Amino acid sequence: MSEPSLRILQVSTVDIAGGAEKIAWDLFTSYRAHQHQSWLAVGTKRSGDADVFSIPKNPNRFSQFISSCFNRHSYAAYVSGRIESLTNPARIYSHLIGHENFDHPETWSLLDSVPERPDILHCHNLHGGYFDLRALPPLSHQVPTVLTLHDAWLLAGHCAHSFDCERWKTGCGNCPDLTIYPAIRRDATAYNWQRKAEIYRKSRLYVVTPCRWLMDKVDQSMLNPGVVASKVIPNGVDLKVFHPADRASARQDLGLPHDATILLFAANGIRKNIWKDYQTLQSALAEIAKTGAKVLCIALGETAPPERIGDVEIRFVPYLKDPRKVARYYQAADLYLHPARADTFPTTVLEALACGTPVVASAVGGIPEQVVEGRTGFLVPVGDARALAERVLDLLADEGLRLRMGRQAAEDAARRFGLERMVGEYLAFYRAHHKGEGI
Structure with missing residues (x-):
């Protein structure tokens, strides 16, 4: 029944x-x-x-009127909220003295x-x-x-x-x-x-x-x-969307070079996101560049000009709403990197694992409960750029290990994270x- x-x-x-x-x-x-x-x-x-x-x-009548003037604009909710705050003395006072806004x-x-x-x-x-x-x-x-x-x-x-x-x-x-x-x-x-x-x-x-x-x-x-x-x-995560796929096909769909070593990092507002650690990523890529390795690092989640560190290119891709397009980036990448200063249980790590992409991430928050050390990826200390670079280089140098980790990542994600x-x-x-x- x-x-x-x-x-x-x-x-x-x-x-x-x-x-x-x-x-x-x-x-x-x-x-x-x-x-x-x-x-x-x-x-x-x-x-x-x-x-x-x-x-x-x-809202009060004044903020309702202002909001109606912007009702077709993408900033309508923001404008209405700001006007309401400015016309509410109690809320202004609470804000000034540091009270959290429960009004x-x-x-x-x-x-x-x-x-x-x-x-x-x-x-x-x-x-x-x-x-x-x-x-x-x-x-x-x-x-x-x-x-x-x-x-x-x-x-x-x-x-x-x-x-x-x-x-x-x-x-x-x-x-x-x-x-x-x-x-x-x-x-x-x-x-x-x-x-x-x-x-x-x-x-x-x-x-x-x-x-x-x-x-x-x-x-x-x-x-x-x-x-x-x-x-x-x-x-x-939706395993019908995030799953292993042919890497060459994914790269062709995205216009990425088929013979490149591709690393991926995804976050909202990558460079200024206080929870993520873009500075450690940059430093790790600088360490990788010293080896002469030619690497393309895709930074998914922000619009910005490309950066270059030796033979390493950082290419920024704006935030994507379509999860199937996001999945293609995981499927196209050799490795997913997730340096973070603080995190709980990042969905991006789950998506990478489900796509069969090994993960190298900071051992912070709940990430050690996502990544099985040595089987689906590697964990490194927070802020340790050298350790991050070394683990990336280890996996890039050992294709058999990288492919085995990818298979194990997809299997583990299908069992635990569907x-x-x-x-x-x-x-x-x-x-x-x-x-x-x-x-």
Whole structure:
């Protein structure tokens, strides 16, 4: 006998984007394909999907008028948000003293924004200026509320990743870097931490993380008292799109030289992305150039002029929306590189592995749970350009090892990181708790 369908409302920053937003979107569309009622509430809507809706910003009349003047412009949401902020004295004051912005009253009526009361409310990233965290207690007492953490913002006084700082364990304050995203103007991190802790104590939350590394942080954090049940569910990618393919054919499709050694690195805004480590990539490529190796490094995710370091060329490719086009770059590459200063469970690493492309990455966050050292790729210390270069050169010099790692990467990804596996695990988690079972 088949299980009854579920009504699932997800919450995410944006509907069409990469990273965490892509995971929410893939779940949203997959649930619908499995005959569940699926909705997606977002801070900013970019698609035309009828089951996606924007959480209203509740602007005043002046900001409504300004927004209407720009309603056909790509900056409409940004303009409306800025005007609303400038005409809201309380919000301006909170911003100036470093309080995180929870002033989004429409969050409280979220469950009434869909045609039927959902069985599950599933929240993804809640930072980004669109969600009132103070609504979690009443929402979570009305329907089972799942939080999937894609970073550590819920655990700290302002930052999405704390790097080496561990003040998040004890209450923040004396923040070493207020500029880390989401940045704040003044050090109100202790107040922000306490406010979050009080919210969680009043809530009943079902917490999911994509890796054990992040769940261990949850267990040590002020979020823990509000957790009813938790589970590690690794993110997944669509194996019908991301899979091994003929390298020569992929290079021909992309207009890439068939006889080149091609390395790939993908990220949003590569050169200035504070989580990624473009400087270490450059230094590693400089080390590789010293050997006389001729290498083409594709930097996917930014528009910029090409760079050259000896016989090594760095060629930038703008962000691509079409996942099938993105997959062709993984399929065309000899190796995927992922130097990072901080990361949780990067989708780009999963996509590379699924395409049978060995990965050389920083051993940070949940990446060691993605890459099997010595079998599907290599892990190197954070910021160690020489180690990164040495591992790349090892694989370029040993074609047999590189091809074997590629086969093992695709096999491991098919077993552990498929989209359907992720969907099935989430549905099982929902069913275990949507009527209060296991509480």
